Amino acid sequence: MNEVKLSVLGGEGTGKSALTVRFLTKRFIGEYASNFESIYNKHLCLEGKQLNLEIYDPCSQLQKAKFSLTSKLHWADGFVIVYDISDRSSFAFAKALIYRIREPQASHCKRAVEQAVLLVGNKQDLCHVREVGWEEGEKLALDNRCQFCELSAAEQSLEVEMMFIRIIKDILTNFKLKEKRRSSGSKSMAKLINNVFGKRRKSV
Numbered sequence: 001m002n003e004v005k006l007s008v009l010g011g012e013g014t015g016k017s018a019l020t021v022r023f024l025t026k027r028f029i030g031e032y033a034s035n036f037e038s039i040y041n042k043h044l045c046l047e048g049k050q051l052n053l054e055i056y057d058p059c060s061q062l063q064k065a066k067f068s069l070t071s072k073l074h075w076a077d078g079f080v081i082v083y084d085i086s087d088r089s090s091f092a093f094a095k096a097l098i099y100r101i102r103e104p105q106a107s108h109c110k111r112a113v114e115q116a117v118l119l120v121g122n123k124q125d126l127c128h129v130r131e132v133g134w135e136e137g138e139k140l141a142l143d144n145r146c147q148f149c150e151l152s153a154a155e156q157s158l159e160v161e162m163m164f165i166r167i168i169k170d171i172l173t174n175f176k177l178k179e180k181r182r183s184s185g186s187k188s189m190a191k192l193i194n195n196v197f198g199k200r201r202k203s204v
């Protein structure tokens with residue numbers, strides 16, 4: 001069975017828990033305790049494959065968080081980065097997180113394939129007080145090889161579900177890519193060994 005680890009990161013109050021709980025229960029719950037971090041488990045069947053999904057929803061009060069940002073980056077196979085379209089500072093925070101994920105030191109340690117990232121502009125129902133344009137979000141995502149969408153955890157259950165499915169599919173594609181590279185790497189090693197020792201045997 002595939003194990004998929006997903007981190008939902010972003011600024012304070014952007015709706016990380018609302019999105020996660022909406023996906024897990026299809027419900028929108030207005031207020032969440034934000035002083036603890038949670039790892040949720042969900043069993044899924046996607047494209048005929050069974051998978052065990054773990055979703056990490058951090059604690060905004062950094063001093064209470066057990067996971068440092070670096071350990072979050074190493075733990076996860078993919079990220080949902082959330083900002084609030086009515087709060088420009090949350091967009092700046094999301095940008096800093098994406099840069100951190102994409103910086104070479106963060107990506108090279110664990111991975112031969114780049115981690116999947118989906119940037120989400122949440123609280124689309126507050127578009128009358130919008131501070132971040134749709135194009136800005138899309139550009140940030142495009143420039144950093146991320147997927148992008150805007151939605152509302154408060155009003156859109158299906159869109160939230162589709163968003164999570166999209167990132168999980170990207171992670172599964174990355175797993176396949178890694179497996180392909182690993183097996184072609186071991187095949188070329190076998191070929192090399194065969195060339196070296198095979199030739200030697202002939203000349204004896």
Ligand SMILES: Nc1nc2c(ncn2[C@@H]2O[C@H](COP(=O)(O)OP(=O)(O)OP(=O)(O)O)[C@@H](O)[C@H]2O)c(=O)[nH]1
Nearest residue numbers: 012013014015016017018030034060123152153154
């Ligand atoms: N209008 C609107 N409010 C939302 C939406 N999503 C979340 N909220 C509200 O935003 C506030 C913060 O939501 P949370 O889900 O607790 O956000 P969070 O990012 O997990 O918060 P911290 O863990 O404290 O950083 C709550 O009052 C939610 O009801 C949305 O789509 N639209």
